[in-house]
Amino acid sequence: MSSIVLGQTIWVVGLIVWFIIRYPHVRRARRTATLRREGTWRERLLLAIAFAGLFAIPAVSLATGRPRAFAYDPGYGCVVLGGALFALSLWLFRRSHKDLGRQWSAALEVRRDHQVVRNGVYRTIRHPMYASFWLWAAAQAFLLPNLMASLSGLVAVAILFFTRIGFEERMLIEAFGEDYRRYMQETKRIIPGIY
Numbered sequence: 001m002s003s004i005v006l007g008q009t010i011w012v013v014g015l016i017v018w019f020i021i022r023y024p025h026v027r028r029a030r031r032t033a034t035l036r037r038e039g040t041w042r043e044r045l046l047l048a049i050a051f052a053g054l055f056a057i058p059a060v061s062l063a064t065g066r067p068r069a070f071a072y073d074p075g076y077g078c079v080v081l082g083g084a085l086f087a088l089s090l091w092l093f094r095r096s097h098k099d100l101g102r103q104w105s106a107a108l109e110v111r112r113d114h115q116v117v118r119n120g121v122y123r124t125i126r127h128p129m130y131a132s133f134w135l136w137a138a139a140q141a142f143l144l145p146n147l148m149a150s151l152s153g154l155v156a157v158a159i160l161f162f163t164r165i166g167f168e169e170r171m172l173i174e175a176f177g178e179d180y181r182r183y184m185q186e187t188k189r190i191i192p193g194i195y
């Protein structure tokens, strides 16, 4: 198998595993009552950007080979590194869904009986699910043989992360006060001990 086909295959398999991990949580979230929704239109736009950068643009590029001017062969080294990053991303994605449990929602929301989660992967970082998105975008950049597909993921995750993070932390401070502030002092955002 060529490195190009191998990288594309790993990306497709990773994506399928991602949907399988997420599906039961989407179903449960539909049944969980919401107390507060934050910036509905901004949130919809951010989710659409993430969908475009991590799925739609790379999928179209993979299916058509376009834009041809941006096509290249990542080589086996990059593909192996990309596969390892995608595996790490999926592990973190699964763990953070399990630890967040019924507090999870795709957009910014506070649930009825919402509690601050600070165990499991939330012990050291506050945003492990967003960390898993960064890892996915990095994996995609190593796996796919087109520069546009590689960059679209990183740009989309950067927009989602840097736009949302301030609103999310402010919302949780408003909802939980000292409890969340103390949690913020004990943890970093996405890189343990650093940021």
Ligand code: SAH
Binding pocket: 096, 100, 103, 104, 105, 106, 107, 108, 109, 110, 111, 115, 116, 117, 118, 122, 126, 127, 128, 129, 130, 131, 168, 172
């Ligand atoms: N930013 C987190 C969670 C993403 S899911 C991460 O990257 O892992 C988004 C929802 O999670 C938000 O609507 C917010 O209400 C909730 N949330 C985020 N951090 C939380 C925490 N520590 N405890 C409980 N809920 C949290």
